C-alpha cells in the first residue's frame with residue numbers, strides 16, 4: 001500500500017534500516033511488523049539512528065519556549081505533534097492510528113460512565129493518566145490561549161505519545177527525570193507487544209537496534225515486549241488485552257476491603273499491608289495471605305504470621321490454618337464472581353460508549369473470571 005511505501009522511502013532518507021521486516025495491517029492490532037524472509041535468532045531487524053527520534057530536544061522552540069520550564073516530555077511531544085504539524089513527519093504521521101481508532105480502544109478517551117465499569121487496577125491507572133493529562137492540557141491552554149486546538153485534539157496527540165513512546169536510558173540522559181527519558185521512534189513504533197517473545201531493544205548513543213530473540217518464518221509477526229504488564233495495565237495504558245498473558249493479575253481489593261472492619265483496616269495499615277491484594281496464575285500474594293489471616297484467625301496467630309514466627313511450630317496447626325484461609329479465599333472469590341457477573345450484565349445492558357468499547361470491557365472481566373475460577377479449582381477446598 002502506498003502509505004507504507006511512502007513510509008519506507010522516507011525511513012531510508014532518515015538512514016533507518018529494515019532487514020527482512022515490513023509494516024503491514026493486521027486484523028485487530030492496527031499495523032504490525034512482519035518478517036519478509038526466514039530470520040534467525042540474534043539478527044538485527046531494525047536500526048533507527050538517534051537523529052530520527054523525536055525527544056524533548058526536537059520539540060520546536062516556538063512550542064517549548066511557551067510551556068513552563070520543567071514541563072514533562074510527554075506533554076511537550078503531544079504539544080509538538082498538534083501545534084507543529086511539520087511536513088518533516090508527514091509520512092510518519094500517515095501511518096499513525098486515526099482518532100477513531102484511538103477513541104475505540106483507549107479508556108482515557110471513553111465516556112466517563114464506562115470508566116466506572118473498569119476493573120479496579122485499570123481504573124486506578126486511568127486516574128493517574130487523567131491527572132497527568134489535565135496538568136498538561138491546563139499548561140497548553142495557558143500557554144496558547146488563542147489557539148484553536150480543542151481538548152480532544154490535544155487528547156489525541158497525548159494518547160499517541162502515551163501508546164507509542166520508548167523509554168530509553170543513555171549516558172547523555174541519565175540526569176533527566178525518569179519520566180523524561182521518552183522518545184518517539186519511527187517504524188519501531190509499529191511493533192506490537194508480546195508478553196514473552198519480544199525482540200531485544202538496545203539504545204546506544206548513535207542508534208536503537210531491534211534484534212530477534214528467536215527464528216521467524218516469512219510472514220510471522222515480529223514483536224517487542226512493552227514490559228511485564230498484566231492486562232489491566234495494557235488495557236488502561238494501550239487499549240488492548242492479550243488473550244494469554246503470563247503477567248496477568250487481578251486486584252482483589254474490591255473483594256477483601258469490604259470484609260474488613262475499621263479496626264482491622266487500621267491494624268493492616270500499621271503493618272503496611274492495607275490494600276493492593278493481588279491474584280495471579282500462581283495464587284494470591286503475601287499481602288492477601290496477611291489480610292485473610294486477620295479475617296479468619298485469632299489475633300495472636302495473625303501477629304505470629306506477620307512477625308514471621310508462624311511455621312516455627314510447623315505441622316498440622318499450620319496446615320489447618322492455611323486450609324481455613326483458603327476456604328475464606330474461595331468464599332470471597334465466589335462472592336466477587338457474583339459481583340463481576342452483575343457488572344458484565346450492566347455492561348451488556350448499557351448503551352453508553354461504543355459497542356467495541358463495551359466488548360473490550362466484557363472480555364477483560366471474562367478473563368478475570370477465568371483466572372479466579374482456575375484459582376478456585378487449584379485450591380480444591
Ligand SMILES: C[S@@+](CC[C@H](N)C(=O)[O-])C[C@H]1O[C@@H](n2cnc3c(N)ncnc32)[C@H](O)[C@@H]1O
Nearest residue numbers: 029030031097163164189190191192193238240
Ligand atoms: C506502539 S503501537 C504499535 C503499532 C500499532 N499497532 C499501530 O497500528 O500503529 C501500540 C498500539 O498497538 C496496539 N497493540 C500493540 N500490541 C498489541 C497486541 N498484542 N494486540 C492488540 N493490539 C496491540 C495497541 O493499540 C497499542 O496501543
